[in-house]
Amino acid sequence: MQHIKNQDLIHLNTFHIKAIARDFFIIENEQEIPLLLNSKDLVQTTPLILGSGSNILFVNNPHRPIIQLAFKRLQILERQSDYHIIEVEAGMKWDDLVRWSVMNNYYGLVNLSYIPSTVGAAPVQNIGAYGEEVGNFITHVHIYNTERQRFETLSHKECSFGYRTSIFKTALRGKAIITRIRLRLPTKPQFNLSYRDLHFLKDNPNLSLWLLRLTIGKIRMTKLPDPSIIGNAGSFFKNPIISPEKFSTLQSRYPQVPHYQMPDGKIKIPAGWLIDRLGLKGYRHGNAGVYENNALVLVNHGNATGKEILELSRIIQSKVKQAFDIDLVPEVNIIQ
Ligand SMILES: Cc1cc2nc3c(=O)[nH]c(=O)nc-3n(C[C@H](O)[C@H](O)[C@H](O)COP(=O)(O)OP(=O)(O)OC[C@H]3O[C@@H](n4cnc5c(N)ncnc54)[C@H](O)[C@@H]3O)c2cc1C
Known part of the structure; x- marks a missing residue:
């Protein structure tokens, strides 16, 4: 230590x-x-x-x-004909795990390529991208419960995974140190090409895990700024999920509003679209700004303080509320 x-x-x-x-x-x-x-x-x-x-x-x-x-061991615990169970310690870089899975022909995690996470943080907001979420593969999460002062194992169900959320953001917020996760990874080919930008791969006879990873890497480069060049934390806000009634009011004013139907009947609206509609791409507040190519990303133009970024996020929240009557909720963890 x-x-x-x-x-x-x-x-x-x-x-x-x-x-x-x-x-x-x-x-x-x-x-x-x-x-x-x-x-x-x-x-x-x-x-x-x-x-x-x-x-x-x-x-x-x-x-x-x-x-x-800092612990980052990976172990294969069980080998079945169509899946393997693996366990990975919290300190491993998430994308090292994804690359390992691709190299060893495991399906599933590839859509989550290049997310700059650790393995331990991945279940916290149930990281997701391109139609996939880590919770779809997690069978168990091992934690140290700081309140009960003991190690515990949570089943998939107990983790309460949802869109960018889990029990680690709700009931166990600040009380669980995630030490290891257990994943069930398919060994038989299955590709998730449900995301619109991946549809073109459907008929590609050369489709492979490596091709999908490469494609996702290319898409991500066009949409997300590289934090080593311009400071950012990816999507700053969650995409709001609204009631069908609220959606029809919104759609009557903006017929072109993009939307995704959720399984429970509610409707998800891209937060970036709402912010972009207000002409805020490229908007600056001191040294903090809205990224000019993606309105969902707030950036540090150099020497921004955390306070400036927070103030900018509040300006955006209030403009969106005023214009659309929608509450934007930060995805980023704000540490006061
Ligand atoms: C350029 C960029 C692109 C991104 N793209 C995506 C994306 O496509 N999809 C997506 O879902 N997210 C994305 N993100 C957000 C981010 O990568 C994820 O939220 C990631 O899981 C955070 O991991 P981290 O290790 O950096 O966690 P941190 O930022 O260090 O921590 C995040 C939260 O998790 C808690 N935490 C971290 N480790 C543990 C642990 N072991 N036990 C308990 N709590 C813990 C922290 O206390 C904090 O509350 C992106 C971010 C950036 C900068």
Whole structure:
């Protein structure tokens, strides 16, 4: 275990916001978690678990101790003819796992290529992209429950996965340190090409996991700014899900509004479309801005403070509310 005093977080969050963590711990294995939490350094505090910082906005210097998990082992637990069960530790980079799955001919995770996550953070907001979500493959999540002070295993059902949400964002928010996830990965070919931009691959006789990964990489490059060039945390807001009644009012005013029917009858509207309709692409608030190619992404134009990004997000929320009577909810975790 390492204890670093006054750790600069600027390179540990993809917004590249300057913030200092007074106490920063790096944990090398699961057993160190209870040791650290019961030590004099942490007793009576609620630490913040930091993955790769790609879904976090530091508004101030965090007053909570920060813990990073550095363990990253991958194991195959069971081999059946049409699926394998694998278990992966929280500290592994998400895309290292996806690349490994593609190299070893496992289907499923490929649509989630290039998401800048750690494995441990993936279940938190049930990461998703191109018609797939990690929750579709997770059978169990191993956690340390900081309230009950014990290790626990949650079944898929207990994780309550939903659109960019799970129990780790609701009932267990701040109470669960995810240590390992267990996945059931298909070994027989199955491609998810349901996303519109992937339809063209349907008739391609050369379709393979590598081709799909390459295609997704290309699409992502056109839609999302590279955080190493311009600080951002991907989509800042969740896409709002509204009632059919509210949708028909919206559609009568904007017949061209894009929308996706949800299984429960509600309707999902792209938040980026709403923001774009208001002409906010490229809008700036101090050093913070709306990305000019994708209205859903807020960016740090250089030296932006967390406060500036937060203020910009609130300006957008209030304009969207005023114009469409829709509440935008941040997808990014705001750490005050
Ligand atoms: C360019 C870009 C593109 C993106 N594209 C997508 C996308 O396509 N789809 C998508 O869903 N997301 C996307 N994101 C958002 C982000 O990658 C995901 O939310 C990711 O899961 C965050 O992982 P992280 O390790 O960076 O977590 P962090 O940002 O470090 O943490 C996020 C939250 O999870 C908590 N957390 C982290 N690790 C653990 C743990 N082990 N146990 C308990 N809690 C934990 C943190 O406390 C925090 O609340 C994108 C972000 C960027 C910058």
